[in-house]
Amino acid sequence: MTVGARAWPAGHGRVVITGGAGFLGSHLCDRLVERGHEVICVDNCVTGSTANVEHLIGHSKFSFLRHDVSRPLSVDGAVDAILHFASPASPRDYLELPIQTLKVGSLGTHNCLGLAKAKDARFLLASTSEVYGDPQVHPQTESYWGHVNPIGPRGVYDEAKRFAEAITMAYHRAHGVDVRIVRIFNTYGNRMRPSDGRVVSNFLVQAVQGKPLTVYGDGSQTRSFCHVDDEVAGILALLESDHVGPVNIGNPTEFTVSELAEIIIEITGSSSEVIHEPLPVDDPTQRRPDISLARSVLGWEPRIPIREGLARTVSYLEAEVNRRER
């Protein structure tokens, strides 16, 4: 679906990024400030940290607003775009924060859409591959409606994002808000938290500490992993395009979890062994984006191979673990 979008203010827009102090949001703040935009980062730091944007504090094109976007949000002056990235995002976080996750996906998205409507701003929703649930179609194309358990523990995240997509399209259709929806697949890289419970950070931290790598289940479940620099390039390509979406942005190269463990042991030179623990409830068995749409409408595809991306990430996580232990 495409729209006759109003011109995107290249290099001089005013952009609100909710969740801007998080992993992905902070990289978006960096890229947009670098491109000359003014960025207003809105975050309540429930899972993110101002440490991720402290290098931007004091920059004339950057400001930070500590605010829970599940409460009404107002911003003075013109706004050209709102990138709604606020949400607990790792399974460990959203299982600990189930109500906050549902609220930020529903009330938070509603508040941000209201601001977009009031300011006549473009609105980009950070959706997720989790809208596909435990998919019965592989790889997942945007036309697949998903296979989600609404009452399982992971439903708080999956259904919040599905609602967020639905209300985004309702504001687009009913109020003409200029929207974009990106479905983000597993992303890794600098500024991911060592303790976020995601498989890449778990394995990297365990490997550098010489601890056993914990594989849940038999390790035959597959995942695909996108380096944050590729992911952010895809998100910004969508923001600047005239395509509403949803568009999958992720890396289609698929690995079993056991293969990932082996690669991480190899690149870290670790002597760690692999141990197995039971699979969590509703853990998807397969996950891989079909990125044909992103290739054709955005001219985007990932460029950073997994070994290179992991090598870039390992020194960051090692330093972060040491800093937290001090």
Ligand SMILES: NC(=O)c1ccc[n+]([C@@H]2O[C@H](COP(=O)([O-])OP(=O)(O)OC[C@H]3O[C@@H](n4cnc5c(N)ncnc54)[C@H](O)[C@@H]3O)[C@@H](O)[C@H]2O)c1
């Ligand atoms: N990282 C991934 O692999 C991935 C995959 C799919 C989708 N996403 C989506 O991308 C977005 C960012 O994910 P991330 O990995 O950077 O996670 P993150 O936890 O690092 O960042 C999320 C940020 O949102 C903030 N936040 C949460 N609730 C808020 C609220 N009510 N008000 C204000 N701020 C709030 C947190 O403090 C944090 O800084 C999320 O919406 C997530 O669903 C991420």
